[in-house]
Amino acid sequence: MELTLPDEPVALAPGVPTRVPVQLRNPYAQPLDLRIYLARGRAAGWATVEPAGLHLGPGETAEVSVVLQTPPTQPPSSSLVPFTVHAEEATTGEPAGFATALLKVALPVPVTGKLVPKDGPQHEYDLRLANDTRVQAPLRVTAQLDPSSGSVTVEPEAVLLEPGTAAVVAVRAKPGRPFTGSPRSFAVVVKVADAYDADREPYLTLVASGTRKSRVPTTVLFVTATVLAIGASAAILLTGDHNFLPFGKKNAAGTSTAAPAKVTIGKPYALVDVFPHRGADGGKGAADAALAKLQAAGMPVRLVDSLASDTLADDPDGYWVLLQDGFGSPQAAEQYCTQWRSAAPKCKVTP
Known part of the structure; x- marks a missing residue:
């Protein structure tokens, strides 16, 4: 006789009935009349088998349920309790097969x-x-x-x-x-x-x-870049201005506006405050004012453009970031934030 129980432990909530399926298969050539029961043990007092008896013809399969219900006062426990389901021939009492599984009593999931x-x-x-x-x-x-x-x-x-x-x-x-x-x-x-x-x-x-979706589709960027490149080539050929920069903007002195120089930031670092690149001055005025206030209080801190760093996270517009790095450990950075908490309440450590 083949009996199959769930592989995973069965979780019981105190006082709540839980139905555990038991699969039975008769692999023999003769029919079997069976009685199903649980072996003596802690779980046997919580169990009822439905139905407790059945008839299986040669090669047939069937399913019974072991209904387990602990007392409502049963305390939850993380320990696993084994329980064994037995099948015996109803007429002779001869053992026909058994299977063992595990259960635990856990707090119910109420949602x-x-x-x-x-x-x-x-x-x-x-x-x-x-x-x-x-x-x-x-x-x-x-x-x-x-x-x-x-x-x-x-x-x-x-x-x-x-x-x-x-x-x-x-x-x-x-x-x-x-x-x-x-x-x-x-x-x-x-x-x-x-x-x-x-x-x-x-x-x-x-x-x-x-x-x-992205703000600017890749196809739009490709077309824009192609048009600009063609326009730049035409300007160079027609004017002879080989200093023409299609992606830069000349100032009065004839130089272009360059991307901010790359800045290296060591980890861990203390993030003090952040100012978005917004407004007429791109947020620089507010960031400079905050920097001056902290430095006047004696706090060592520096101002970094997030667009100039590969370490700082940013959105396409970027941020001005007040931070301090060069710490030997996250604990040292945490001590820095603790020391200057009154002046910089937003200070937090980035490992």
Whole structure:
């Protein structure tokens, strides 16, 4: 007689019945009348077999269920408990076969959920939650983007689900948009956890994926570059101006506006503050004012253009970044932030 039980341990919630399927197959040429039972042990007191007896003809298969239900007061435990299901011939009591599996008593998962894209708005989702248990479910919902470029919000961030009720949480993602190139893939990772037990593993982890188009399609860049190159060649041939620079802008002295010189930043470094390249002066005035204020307080810090660094993350417009590097360890950088916390409350360490 062949018996098959689940390979993974069976998780039981205290007081909640759990049905475990048992597959049986009669490989013999004669029919069998069988009685199914659990071997003596801790799990046997929690188990009922449905049906407890069956008839199997030659080569036939069938399924019975072992219904396991612990007392409601049974404390959860991470230890695994073995249980063995036996089959014996009903008329003679002769053993026909057995199979063993594992179980553990765990806290119940009081919520089910599904992440559904909204009709219309792009990168917006409904997180549909339901509590089918008999206990309250205080929940905390968080979300993040992978890769992390961009932003994502959830509303509301906390939900109290009463037994038998449901709720919908709005998830709005704004993934970072590449400046050029092919559309970039991203994922929205949503986690639903116990609102009061931060150390407990999340009840649910749900993922939605999508793509974000670039600001400037590759074909547009190619056409633009081709037109500029043709125009530059024509200008050189017609005017003889071999200093003509199609991608630069001459100033009054006849020189071109160059890209910022590359800056090297050592890791770990302390990120003090960030100013977007916006406004008439590209944000430089605000960044210089913040730099002067910190230096006047005696804080060692420097100002770096993110477009001049391969280390700093930026969007196509770039940022002015106040930072300090040259630390021997992340701990030293952390001490720097702690020392200057009153002057630079946003200071954080980037390893």
